[in-house]
Amino acid sequence: MAKVISESIEKFYHHYPRVAVVVTAQAGGRDNAMAAAWHVPLSFSPPLYGVAISPKRFTYQLIVDSKQFGINFLPFEAAELIASVGGSQGQEIDKFQRFNIARDKLVKTAVPILKAAYAAYECRLVDDRDYGDHRLLVGEIEVVHWLKEAFTPEGILDLAKVSPALYLGNELYLTASRDSVRRLDREVYGKR
């Protein structure tokens, strides 16, 4: 089947689905939470995690002011919470109060960690780089909060226990297909 060729690129969504996270921040006594899908691991050693955020966002300012942010991974059952924080403005309301968002106890930073998260990273900002209409905020992961029963002994998400919240674009949320999992050992396939 021949493909369409587009050289004038506006919005592009071919790369979805992506895990939908809630990015949290606090500064000057204000807490906030936003939804994000443009996030990426960058290094194991040191452990670095990046998230692309528009500098117009209130969360961006809080992160720059405090040099800290949280990344919260949520189950599909919490997709409404993600849509709620994604559709509201932290400059106008306290989202934690409005949406009755429960928190976990913090360890090293002052960023809110969501109780509903099956895993969360407390990050310290180490880079803030301009990329077009977004900025890539990179944090060193200082603490991981994780629900033991949500992961296998190898540290892999156990889909029999947790269904991750994924975003497909255009306000569509979904999860992973637990029944489709296949093990394909690269050492075997790479040697064919």
Next chain:
Amino acid sequence: MAKVISESIEKFYHHYPRVAVVVTAQAGGRDNAMAAAWHVPLSFSPPLYGVAISPKRFTYQLIVDSKQFGINFLPFEAAELIASVGGSQGQEIDKFQRFNIARDKLVKTAVPILKAAYAAYECRLVDDRDYGDHRLLVGEIEVVHWLKEAFTPEGILDLAKVSPALYLGNELYLTASRDSVRRLDREVYGKR
């Protein structure tokens, strides 16, 4: 349920599943392809896409030499192809020949675009930044190749037509759950 707190972080996989892509490159008459899951959109205008790659990889050198790379999004049926290119060394073999990988016609760059991809980006390198044990290569998307029937009129992946290949870590591949899709309009949920 109380969470485990980890302050000594080695490998971390909590952020999976992620779409598994094949990154392609060419320089000096050599083509190569590698599997990657650490990729991220960074900007709509200009259209920027990033991928984190270890500088030890042959593909990294080809990209730096040519200032071009390709990002190929593949269906779940092609997961064996992803594992094959992920488990082999481009310095030692011609992966395209070994794994019999078909290509599409190129438009603006010299990077191979995979025929099996439901979408692919031809990118021109605009940034190469050091982050710990990886480097983030950022490209401006110059051309999008996409299979029209794989996307809805809004440009969203149509899961009735294509099952995307996702990676869970630890050699496990899976796809998205088509039946789980829910529309949660942020404008509605943000106003609750």
